[in-house]
Amino acid sequence: MTDELSPRVSPNELGFEGALRPASLEEFVGQTKVRGQLRLLLDAATMQQRTPDHILLAGPPGLGKTTLSMIVATELGKPLHQTSGPAIQHAGDLAAVLSALTPGEVLFIDEIHRMARSAEEMLYLAMEDFRIDIMVGKGAGATSIPLELAPFTLVGATTRSGLLPNPLRDRFGFTAHLEFYDDGELAQVVSRAAALIDFGIAAAGVSEIASRSRGTPRIANRLLRRVRDYSLVHGVPGDEDTVHRALSLYDVDAHGLDRLDREVLRAVVERFGGGPVGLSTLAVSVGEEAETIEAVVEPFLVRTGLLSRTPRGRVATRRGWEYTGIPLPDAL
Numbered sequence: 518m519t520d521e522l523s524p525r526v527s528p529n530e531l532g533f534e535g536a537l538r539p540a541s542l543e544e545f546v547g548q549t550k551v552r553g554q555l556r557l558l559l560d561a562a563t564m565q566q567r568t569p570d571h572i573l574l575a576g577p578p579g580l581g582k583t584t585l586s587m588i589v590a591t592e593l594g595k596p597l598h599q600t601s602g603p604a605i606q607h608a609g610d611l612a613a614v615l616s617a618l619t620p621g622e623v624l625f626i627d628e629i630h631r632m633a634r635s636a637e638e639m640l641y642l643a644m645e646d647f648r649i650d651i652m653v654g655k656g657a658g659a660t661s662i663p664l665e666l667a668p669f670t671l672v673g674a675t676t677r678s679g680l681l682p683n684p685l686r687d688r689f690g691f692t693a694h695l696e697f698y699d700d701g702e703l704a705q706v707v708s709r710a711a712a713l714i715d716f717g718i719a720a721a722g723v724s725e726i727a728s729r730s731r732g733t734p735r736i737a738n739r740l741l742r743r744v745r746d747y748s749l750v751h752g753v754p755g756d757e758d759t760v761h762r763a764l765s766l767y768d769v770d771a772h773g774l775d776r777l778d779r780e781v782l783r784a785v786v787e788r789f790g791g792g793p794v795g796l797s798t799l800a801v802s803v804g805e806e807a808e809t810i811e812a813v814v815e816p817f818l819v820r821t822g823l824l825s826r827t828p829r830g831r832v833a834t835r836r837g838w839e840y841t842g843i844p845l846p847d848a849l
């Protein structure tokens with residue numbers, strides 16, 4: 518997949534992303550329902566002087582989960598401790614994090630579905646009773662020592678909420694499902710970011726970036742950066758023409774599809790007669806990892822109505838055929 522259109526963050530853009538993060542719920546664009554629900558949750562907790570319920574943020578990468586966790590901490594006026602599922606490979610890793618929390622602190626665990634099983638069990642007790650049992654010794658002489666924790670709010674983020682075990686999911690008082698953004702919302706994201714990086718861009722250019730950003734603020738901000746670079750290097754204004762030129766350099770087409778999206782769609786149509794075709798066969802035929810196809814390419818193609826998922830495999834829709842320009846067989 519072209520780096521430009523990957524919804525995942527690359528290490529060298531962390532500073533840029535940090536600078537563009539909205540700092541309050543009011544500044545956070547879109548997700549109106551989730552924002553309203555979070556506002557109520559946080560205000561009620563503040564009025565009752567208690568920690569809010571634990572919060573689970575579910576949704577594809579780049580839609581604002583990390584940003585929302587930071588906003589929760591800021592709104593509560595408490596520090597934020599950030600970690601991630603892959604960093605918690607043993608119960609001891611989690612015990613070290615939990616025992617260091619101060620009262621009211623917000624603990625953000627990104628990719629919480631990737632945490633070790635042994636740690637998950639420790640987390641159940643911690644979430645429910647603000648307590649953990651630490652095992653000391655081994656075999657017959659092993660004993661468990663209870664440890665009281667400071668009350669905290671857990672914010673878990675996951676791109677795969679279906680992979681979370683039920684006992685863990687049930688312990689979150691509130692689950693927010695983040696949705697892809699529409700073009701109008703993405704245009705707001707782009708305008709806001711352009712003002713922050715002091716880049717003058719015409720309204721038509723803003724809309725053009727928005728419509729190619731696959732419903733994802735992270736991609737919108739990244740495309741904006743590419744356009745800003747192009748404008749700077751070539752000494753041209755941030756108008757629609759500059760946006761076209763900059764984005765065609767990165768192989769992003771007018772629908773926001775990149776090389777890999779197009780290859781996947783063409784493979785389904787050309788090599789498998791429109792499908793159905795299984796995920797792993799499709800991945801091999803385009804030389805890409807099945808996980809990337811499933812997590813990144815497919816959701817976008819399905820959302821734009823070019824591909825559909827059926828129990829027997831992936832199938833190109835009528836629009837998908839039309840997009841490739843290959844004539845649709847009469848039978849379809």
Ligand SMILES: Nc1ncnc2c1ncn2[C@@H]1O[C@H](COP(=O)(O)OP(=O)(O)OP(=O)(O)O)[C@@H](O)[C@H]1O
Nearest residue numbers: 534537538545546578579580581582583584734735
């Ligand atoms: N609603 C929004 N309004 C304005 N900017 C946003 C919004 N959501 C996300 N962004 C911007 O998009 C970028 C990515 O957001 P963030 O890191 O919060 O995504 P994420 O869902 O946590 O991604 P991942 O799952 O990869 O960690 C950030 O720079 C953030 O400023």
